[in-house]
Amino acid sequence: MSGRTGTRLGDALSYLFMLVMFVFFAGPLTYLLSMALRDKREVYRGAARYIPDNPTIQNFITVLNNSYFPIYLWNGLKLAALSGLGVLIVALPAAYAFSRFQFRGKGLSMMSLLLFQMISPLVIMVPLYRYMNRLGLLDTHFAVVMVYIALGVPLATWLLKSTVDGIPRSLDEAAMIDGCNRFSVFWRIILPLSAPGIASVFIITVIAGWSQFLVPFLLLTKNDLMPIGVGIFNFRGMQTDSSIQLLAAACLISVVPAIVAFLSLQRLILGAMTSGAVKG
Amino acid sequence: MSPIAIEADSPPQSRTFMRRFAGAPLPWIMPVIVVIGIFYLYPVIDVFRLSFTNATLIGENQQYTFGSITNALSSPQLPDILWATLIFVGGSVIGQQILGLAVAVTVIRGEKRGLFGTTILRTTALVAWVVPGIAGGIIWQMLFSEAPYGALNSILRLMHMPTVAWLSDPAMAPWSTLISNIWRGTAFSMVVMYAALKSIDPSLYEAAEVDGATASQQFFFVTLPQLRAAILVNMILITIQTVNTFDAIITLTGGGPGRATEVISLYVFNIVFRNYDLSGGSVLSVLMLIISLGLAFVYASFLPKEEEQ
Numbered sequence: 001m002s003g004r005t006g007t008r009l010g011d012a013l014s015y016l017f018m019l020v021m022f023v024f025f026a027g028p029l030t031y032l033l034s035m036a037l038r039d040k041r042e043v044y045r046g047a048a049r050y051i052p053d054n055p056t057i058q059n060f061i062t063v064l065n066n067s068y069f070p071i072y073l074w075n076g077l078k079l080a081a082l083s084g085l086g087v088l089i090v091a092l093p094a095a096y097a098f099s100r101f102q103f104r105g106k107g108l109s110m111m112s113l114l115l116f117q118m119i120s121p122l123v124i125m126v127p128l129y130r131y132m133n134r135l136g137l138l139d140t141h142f143a144v145v146m147v148y149i150a151l152g153v154p155l156a157t158w159l160l161k162s163t164v165d166g167i168p169r170s171l172d173e174a175a176m177i178d179g180c181n182r183f184s185v186f187w188r189i190i191l192p193l194s195a196p197g198i199a200s201v202f203i204i205t206v207i208a209g210w211s212q213f214l215v216p217f218l219l220l221t222k223n224d225l226m227p228i229g230v231g232i233f234n235f236r237g238m239q240t241d242s243s244i245q246l247l248a249a250a251c252l253i254s255v256v257p258a259i260v261a262f263l264s265l266q267r268l269i270l271g272a273m274t275s276g277a278v279k280g
Numbered sequence: 281m282s283p284i285a286i287e288a289d290s291p292p293q294s295r296t297f298m299r300r301f302a303g304a305p306l307p308w309i310m311p312v313i314v315v316i317g318i319f320y321l322y323p324v325i326d327v328f329r330l331s332f333t334n335a336t337l338i339g340e341n342q343q344y345t346f347g348s349i350t351n352a353l354s355s356p357q358l359p360d361i362l363w364a365t366l367i368f369v370g371g372s373v374i375g376q377q378i379l380g381l382a383v384a385v386t387v388i389r390g391e392k393r394g395l396f397g398t399t400i401l402r403t404t405a406l407v408a409w410v411v412p413g414i415a416g417g418i419i420w421q422m423l424f425s426e427a428p429y430g431a432l433n434s435i436l437r438l439m440h441m442p443t444v445a446w447l448s449d450p451a452m453a454p455w456s457t458l459i460s461n462i463w464r465g466t467a468f469s470m471v472v473m474y475a476a477l478k479s480i481d482p483s484l485y486e487a488a489e490v491d492g493a494t495a496s497q498q499f500f501f502v503t504l505p506q507l508r509a510a511i512l513v514n515m516i517l518i519t520i521q522t523v524n525t526f527d528a529i530i531t532l533t534g535g536g537p538g539r540a541t542e543v544i545s546l547y548v549f550n551i552v553f554r555n556y557d558l559s560g561g562s563v564l565s566v567l568m569l570i571i572s573l574g575l576a577f578v579y580a581s582f583l584p585k586e587e588e589q
Binding site: 006007010011014015017018021022024025026027028029031032035043044045046047048089090091093094096097098101103106109113115116118119120121122123124125126127128129130146147149150151153154157182207210211213214218229232233236241244247248251254255258259262263266270273274 | 303305307308309311312315316318319320322323324326327330337379382383386389390393395397398400401403404405406407408410411412413414415418419420422423427428429430431432433434435437438463466471474475495520523524526527530531545548549552553558561562565566568569572573575
């Protein structure tokens with residue numbers, strides 16, 4: 001009997017803790033939504049009008065009609081998608097080599113990749129800014145995408161290696177006996193079979209690119225080249241207390257694409273991350 | 281495999297070359313080497329070089345000197361900056377680790393018992409993690425704001441309690457930034473802890489149960505020891521992530537009030553890109569690099585164990 005009441009008590013405590021945590025994690029986001037749906041007068045009523053009396057989507061319309069906002073969104077999407085593609089092109093062959101070849105210094109080079117991952121982007125941005133300036137590449141999306149790719153490659157290589165590790169070697173060997181060379185094994189066998197891993201690395205890179213602030217903030221000065229992260233930072237600088245509902249709407253617009261992309265592939269992404277972490 | 285059979289019907293010269301070329305690891309790894317060389321190795325070497333100069337972001341003339349190093353390290357602001365960083369990083373690591381573990385344990389227990397809402401909780405925590413840093417700062421500013429729309433103070437007013445100067449009191453602001461960072465980062469620890477908990481051998485719990493261990497004894501004598509490696513690795517990863525964070529602070533407090541929330545990454549950012557002091561910023565970048573790499577080496581020393589398995 002005491003065992004059962006103990007379990008009951010445990011359940012009750014679990015529910016209580018889950019509720020507190022749910023409020024902590026979801027509360028801020030729902031308050032953002034609440035602010036974004038208010039008109040000017042209701043903004044000043046704070047949490048007393050958590051559900052606005054007169055919800056309006058006028059704020060979203062105003063923000064999207066702002067001449068720059070759609071450009072920010074497009075730039076953000078373009079930079080993030082191109083960097084996702086670039087990361088795959090650079091990291092996939094390396095992941096294949098790290099998985100299938102035995103060579104001297106392999107462990108060391110995998111480990112140094114991990115070390116580079118731990119260097120703050122801020123450290124490398126100081127000299128990068130200087131030489132992008134000298135090469136005349138400031139204010140180009142090319143420079144921004146290249147830096148995004150570099151930032152994403154170390155983690156992507158690790159995650160993709162563990163995906164390729166999961167494909168049985170006997171498939172490679174069978175194909176080679178049938179006359180495939182390494183390129184066609186890579187192209188016809190490894191790539192199709194790593195599709196789930198490739199998809200999750202792509203999404204992880206795209207979300208990271210979408211969230212980027214530092215790189216575009218430093219390498220771009222022209223407003224019509226800015227991606228959403230910097231756009232929203234500048235937009236915030238232009239708002240006052242009386243237009244906070246517009247900032248909330250803009251902020252929500254910048255957050256939602258990342259959340260949707262993540263949620264739709266949640267299982268895949270977490271699977272790739274945990275298998276990468278467990279296998280090291 | 282019979283390599284002899286493949287060699288027997290010898291293909292034309294060019295295909296042999298292709299096979300040799302593709303059979304070596306170097307061409308496959310070349311793209312990564314080039315990208316890392318250009319965008320990590322060269323800049324890092326350049327940062328070291330620049331810290332021995334008096335370079336600015338605008339002037340072209342630079343001379344080699346130790347002056348920047350002594351100036352940057354003897355700056356009267358540096359102790360405050362390091363203190364703010366220590367509070368921010370230490371608090372985030374402890375908070376995210378404890379909360380991440382607690383949520384992971386509860387989610388696993390909830391899944392086992394079929395409790396309602398475990399998936400919802402897990403998903404909501406993960407959503408907070410995906411929110412871009414700049415947006416996270418804006419969201420928390422709306423919660424902490426002392427203007428009428430600030431959520432927390434208006435809740436306090438509704439309950440007839442005194443309001444708190446979340447962001448304008450230098451003693452309070454570091455805690456506010458800490459809370460917002462714990463909100464964003466807990467999901468990462470949760471994922472790592474969840475995976476680690478799942479890989480604990482269930483027979484350990486069965487044995488403990490047979491021996492009559494209570495739930496809390498099971499947690500302290502089975503779960504925690506089994507998680508030791510995962511906890512350490514996770515702590516080092518979040519330490520490095522937090523040392524490098526500054527976008528969330530820029531929009532939340534901008535480093536203020538005064539310098540109460542100016543962590544080292546924000547300080548470096550301001551020195552280089554607001555004061556144009558390239559050499560001073562480089563010295564502090566090297567300092568950040570040493571902190572991160574020091575932690576990375578501790579991390580690396582935990583990995584060989586897994587290779588032995």
